[in-house]
Amino acid sequence: MSPKEEEFKNRKTQILEAAAALFAEYGYYKTTTADVAQAVGVTQPYVFHFFKSKEALYLAVLEQASQRILHAFSTAEAPRAQLAEAMGQAFADLLATHRNEILLVMMSFATPEPAVREYSQREFDNVYERVKSRFEQAGIPEPGIQASDFIGKGLTIALSETLNLPKLLPWNNRHEKSCD
Amino acid sequence: MSPKEEEFKNRKTQILEAAAALFAEYGYYKTTTADVAQAVGVTQPYVFHFFKSKEALYLAVLEQASQRILHAFSTAEAPRAQLAEAMGQAFADLLATHRNEILLVMMSFATPEPAVREYSQREFDNVYERVKSRFEQAGIPEPGIQASDFIGKGLTIALSETLNLPKLLPWNNRHEKSCD
DNA sequence: GGTTAATTATTTATAGATCAATAAATATAC
DNA sequence: GTATATTTATTGATCTATAAATAATTAACC
Numbered sequence: 001m002s003p004k005e006e007e008f009k010n011r012k013t014q015i016l017e018a019a020a021a022l023f024a025e026y027g028y029y030k031t032t033t034a035d036v037a038q039a040v041g042v043t044q045p046y047v048f049h050f051f052k053s054k055e056a057l058y059l060a061v062l063e064q065a066s067q068r069i070l071h072a073f074s075t076a077e078a079p080r081a082q083l084a085e086a087m088g089q090a091f092a093d094l095l096a097t098h099r100n101e102i103l104l105v106m107m108s109f110a111t112p113e114p115a116v117r118e119y120s121q122r123e124f125d126n127v128y129e130r131v132k133s134r135f136e137q138a139g140i141p142e143p144g145i146q147a148s149d150f151i152g153k154g155l156t157i158a159l160s161e162t163l164n165l166p167k168l169l170p171w172n173n174r175h176e177k178s179c180d
Numbered sequence: 181m182s183p184k185e186e187e188f189k190n191r192k193t194q195i196l197e198a199a200a201a202l203f204a205e206y207g208y209y210k211t212t213t214a215d216v217a218q219a220v221g222v223t224q225p226y227v228f229h230f231f232k233s234k235e236a237l238y239l240a241v242l243e244q245a246s247q248r249i250l251h252a253f254s255t256a257e258a259p260r261a262q263l264a265e266a267m268g269q270a271f272a273d274l275l276a277t278h279r280n281e282i283l284l285v286m287m288s289f290a291t292p293e294p295a296v297r298e299y300s301q302r303e304f305d306n307v308y309e310r311v312k313s314r315f316e317q318a319g320i321p322e323p324g325i326q327a328s329d330f331i332g333k334g335l336t337i338a339l340s341e342t343l344n345l346p347k348l349l350p351w352n353n354r355h356e357k358s359c360d
Numbered sequence: 361g362g363t364t365a366a367t368t369a370t371t372t373a374t375a376g377a378t379c380a381a382t383a384a385a386t387a388t389a390c
Numbered sequence: 391g392t393a394t395a396t397t398t399a400t401t402g403a404t405c406t407a408t409a410a411a412t413a414a415t416t417a418a419c420c
Contacts, residue, residue: 011370025292044405052407054405109290110290111207121345156332159289163304165308170329191395213379225381225383
């Protein structure tokens with residue numbers, strides 16, 4: 001998108017995007033409303049014209065990201081034997097296209113703001129139930145355990161991306177005998 | 181421990197313990213040095229007599245907790261077929277005896293303070309290498325993948341404990357056919 | 361089509377609160 | 391009465407949020 005088009009995208013959207021990037025990198029507390037404003041090119045108090053509080057802004061980002069994740073897991077399709085892999089791929093695609101949002105969601109559980117905690121709780125519960133239900137529908141045995149493992153892999157990916165520890169990535173570890 | 185004995189435990193230890201509990205519950209940013217001081221029963225500036233900064237205090241807690249975790253994974257012993265389970269049990273024991281510290285370590289990767297990030301990076305790298313190496317030594321195939329999975333389970337437990345989502349716990353999901 | 365009025369977009373100024381950190385003073389124990 | 395433990399007083403920085411002022415845009419009328 002050219003700088004000119006960027007100008008025309010409405011401010012609320014610009015603020016949401018800048019906030020997603022900053023919150024994902026610096027977290028809730030170390031990102032100031034002034035940082036967000038500066039990234040967009042407006043003054044700090046103007047942010048409050050679109051979001052009634054910093055918390056409301058964060059929750060708006062979190063909600064958008066959550067819906068994207070749930071949608072991805074809901075729409076991935078594959079026969080029983082490849083369903084988990086297909087859903088993993090859907091997650092990887094999302095990580096490639098909306099990295100900020102995804103990492104934000106995965107780390108939000110560690111943000112001790114009550115409203116954020118509550119939202120995270122519902123979100124992870126939703127994801128778990130959806131994934132489990134899809135595994136169930138596909139006739140995969142022990143869908144609950146599979147769904148837990150699936151979330152565990154997602155958390156590991158977020159950890160690995162956040163701390164720059166690629167060796168933690170599950171999918172890079174296949175065929176490790178080829179080198180000592 | 182009685183309140184009188186508590187008095188005699190040296191202040192530095194008291195501060196460390198209070199900080200562990202508070203940081204684990206409220207995180208780095210929402211825990212103030214005044215909160216820590218109040219929990220111990222001293223004045224806020226006195227905390228700085230023992231730790232040169234709030235960050236130094238947090239890192240001291242993190243270091244203690246990290247060593248405990250690494251030690252637990254290093255000393256758990258079992259024959260090949262039960263090694264992973266034994267190490268999981270060691271983690272569960274630690275969670276029971278030092279819940280605050282453990283949750284703090286598992287969530288620290290989401291604390292965007294550079295020094296904390298660096299410490300977390302080394303810590304997770306150490307844990308991964310140690311676990312992998314133990315699996316290797318025991319002759320377990322694909323030790324790297326197993327170690328990643330192991331960390332993923334730990335993260336899932338931390339998530340489940342933090343957000344009060346017991347259904348995410350891997351070990352509760354066994355035998356789920358008994359009730360629909 | 362140019363002037364004015366109304367509406368919307370955005371800024372300036374600033375209040376009010378919170379916190380980490382320093383330095384100097386004081387109490388306590390030996 | 392010296393050393394150690396702890397407090398008082400305070401500074402300076404940072405940040406969210408509000409309210410009032412101004413600039414820019416659109417609409418209306420003649």
